[in-house]
Amino acid sequence: MGYKLGTASEAKLVGVHPDLVKVVRRAIELSAIDFRVTEGVRTIERQRQLVAKGASQTLRSRHIPGTNRSGKAEAVDVVALVGGKVAWDWPLYPRIAAAFKEAAEDLDIPIVWGGDWVNFRDGPHFELKRGNRYG
Numbered sequence: 097m098g099y100k101l102g103t104a105s106e107a108k109l110v111g112v113h114p115d116l117v118k119v120v121r122r123a124i125e126l127s128a129i130d131f132r133v134t135e136g137v138r139t140i141e142r143q144r145q146l147v148a149k150g151a152s153q154t155l156r157s158r159h160i161p162g163t164n165r166s167g168k169a170e171a172v173d174v175v176a177l178v179g180g181k182v183a184w185d186w187p188l189y190p191r192i193a194a195a196f197k198e199a200a201e202d203l204d205i206p207i208v209w210g211g212d213w214v215n216f217r218d219g220p221h222f223e224l225k226r227g228n229r230y231g
Contacts, residue, residue, distance in 0.1 A: 099124045105133035111161060112136040113168040115205045116224050120172060122199035129191045130177040134220065137161060137169040153216050158223045171223035189219030196222050 101109075101124050109117045120133060138159035146152040156163050158171035176188040193209045200207040206225035210218030 099127060099130045102132065108133040108136045109172070110136070111169055112172060113166050113170045113224060115203075116170060116172060116207070116222070118203055119196060119199045119205050119207055119222070120174075122203060123192070123195040126198050127192055127195035129188050129195075130180075131174040131192050132177055132182075133172055134175050135159060135173040136171075171221060173220045174222070175220060186219060193219075193222075 101121060105120075109120060112120075124131065136159065138157060140155065140160055143152060143155055143157045143160060146157075147155060158164065159169050159173075161167055161169050164170050174192060176183045176185070176192060178185075178188070189211055193211055196207060196209060206227065208223050208225050210216075210221030210223075
């Protein structure tokens, strides 16, 4: 534990809602698994590519600024790092999610983990929970 976000991850957080940035930064400190932010802000063109590949099911992604009231991206994707190398093994992602959920609770910032979705499980995905505070 006690990991830190690298420069590339911090760059991916530019344009992401400040509350979600706080959660990501706290989660990396709490996480038993190192991770990197792979995507924050996403263009509609990129989203179309992901839908075409079956990697997403919507063109109204929370990664796209302007699809919500805040005008910021309200979602991030991460990838696990084991020994400094990218790892997609599913059992790593619930462990990362536990850190995100603890961080969100500590900061009183409600989030949703894509791995909890029933119809389209997305382990690397985290977003601000829709409701009174968020789009």
